[in-house]
Amino acid sequence: MPDEHRTAATRPASNEAATLAVYVWRGDAGGGAEQRFDVPKQDSQTVLDVVTWIQQQADASLTYRFACRVGMCGSCAMMVNDEPRWTCRTHVERVASDGELHIAPLRNLPVIKDLVTDMDPFFDKWVKAEAVHHPSAGRADGFAAVTPDDPQRIEASAGIECINCAICYAACDTVAGNPDYLGPAALQRAWTLYNDSRDGGGDAILDAVSQSGGCHSCHSMGSCSHYCPNDLDPMGAIAGLKLATTKRFFGRGKGGGRS
Amino acid sequence: MTELRLYMAQRLTALIMAPLVIGHIAVMIYAVQGGLSAGEILGRTRGSLFWALFYGSFVAAVSIHATIGIRTILSEWAGLRGTLLNGVCIGLCAVLLVMGGRAVMAVTFA
Numbered sequence: 001m002p003d004e005h006r007t008a009a010t011r012p013a014s015n016e017a018a019t020l021a022v023y024v025w026r027g028d029a030g031g032g033a034e035q036r037f038d039v040p041k042q043d044s045q046t047v048l049d050v051v052t053w054i055q056q057q058a059d060a061s062l063t064y065r066f067a068c069r070v071g072m073c074g075s076c077a078m079m080v081n082d083e084p085r086w087t088c089r090t091h092v093e094r095v096a097s098d099g100e101l102h103i104a105p106l107r108n109l110p111v112i113k114d115l116v117t118d119m120d121p122f123f124d125k126w127v128k129a130e131a132v133h134h135p136s137a138g139r140a141d142g143f144a145a146v147t148p149d150d151p152q153r154i155e156a157s158a159g160i161e162c163i164n165c166a167i168c169y170a171a172c173d174t175v176a177g178n179p180d181y182l183g184p185a186a187l188q189r190a191w192t193l194y195n196d197s198r199d200g201g202g203d204a205i206l207d208a209v210s211q212s213g214g215c216h217s218c219h220s221m222g223s224c225s226h227y228c229p230n231d232l233d234p235m236g237a238i239a240g241l242k243l244a245t246t247k248r249f250f251g252r253g254k255g256g257g258r259s
Numbered sequence: 260m261t262e263l264r265l266y267m268a269q270r271l272t273a274l275i276m277a278p279l280v281i282g283h284i285a286v287m288i289y290a291v292q293g294g295l296s297a298g299e300i301l302g303r304t305r306g307s308l309f310w311a312l313f314y315g316s317f318v319a320a321v322s323i324h325a326t327i328g329i330r331t332i333l334s335e336w337a338g339l340r341g342t343l344l345n346g347v348c349i350g351l352c353a354v355l356l357v358m359g360g361r362a363v364m365a366v367t368f369a
């Protein structure tokens with residue numbers, strides 16, 4: 001019988017230690033501190049469930065962000081026990097240490113209030129990386145034929161499931177040390193578009209990712225790929241950009257900079 | 260585009276250094292096993308254009324390669340930016356070149 005259908009009397013003994021000690025960062029751009037809440041434990045409880053319980057039952061002024069609750073929208077990312085996570089798909093029992101949770105706003109982004117960060121720097125860098133569509137045909141043209149098993153299409157497809165959650169951006173120490181660094185998500189999208197046969201901006205993309213803070217600043221340590229909740233590989237995409245820019249630098253790129 | 264040039268320069272100098280490091284270590288092992296004294300080694304390196312070029316290019320490659328690496332550390336860990344960062348790095352590169360150059364001169368000039 002699924003757990004949620006059991007009566008309290010038949011619940012397993014593990015549920016008896018019935019509360020979690022949850023430390024939530026409260027504050028704003030000017031600073032803040034952790035505040036403790038004791039939250040009842042539930043089966044299959046997610047970190048987002050915990051935050052929601054606090055906001056609904058303990059302190060209505062707690063500010064946080066979420067939308068889909070199923071890992072689609074990318075809006076619920078927070079630091080959980082010092083690691084960036086999508087809170088709607090992170091089970092408390094997997095991440096709590098000694099029955100404690102520390103929940104804080106995403107790293108590497110300015111705080112607006114409590115658990116809400118200002119995502120503008122993150123998205124501004126997508127534009128700076130030319131991670132925007134560069135049309136190569138108009139509406140009068142026919143449909144572009146996209147062959148799924150074309151090697152370049154496979155490269156492009158590898159990154160399209162990005163949900164813009166900024167978990168990789170929060171995990172990246174190069175972002176922490178270099179405010180100009182475009183970051184893993186923006187660079188990965190640039191690589192996706194570079195490999196999309198319908199995108200006409202190959203050279204513009206390589207120029208953009210070669211600027212100060214571009215792909216060459218990446219140290220290939222792989223925190224981005226380690227923490228990406230969708231198992232994407234921004235580090236691999238950045239390696240692709242490094243290779244493409246190197247080929248072009250030595251005059252071996254062809255056809256709109258693509259090789 | 261500076262970032263790109265520095266990146267390429269660091270990779271190119273690594274390519275130059277790789278065979279030089281292997282050559283350097285191989286010669287050291289050979290010289291030690293052969294029981295050569297310092298005097299005998301200097302006798303072979305002094306006045307040798309080959310060894311002057313070998314270690315001269317080594318010093319040049321190391322100075323450029325190391326400076327670019329330290330430039331990144333100074334910028335990410337010490338927050339240096341712009342003119343200050345470039346000035347410190349040019350100074351560091353010059354120190355490495357002068358110190359390495361003096362060592363090369365000492366063992367290769369007759």
Ligand code: SF4
Pocket residue numbers: 171172173174175183184217218219220221222223224225234235238
């Ligand atoms: S591999 Fe590059 S982008 Fe990814 S976390 Fe490391 S430095 Fe950042």
Ligand code: SF4
Pocket residue numbers: 161162163164165166167168169184185188227228229230231232234
């Ligand atoms: S690459 Fe992964 S971690 Fe980064 S924003 Fe996209 S989905 Fe999130």
Ligand code: FES
Pocket residue numbers: 066067068069070071072073074075076077086087088089
């Ligand atoms: S709420 Fe949408 S991904 Fe978590």
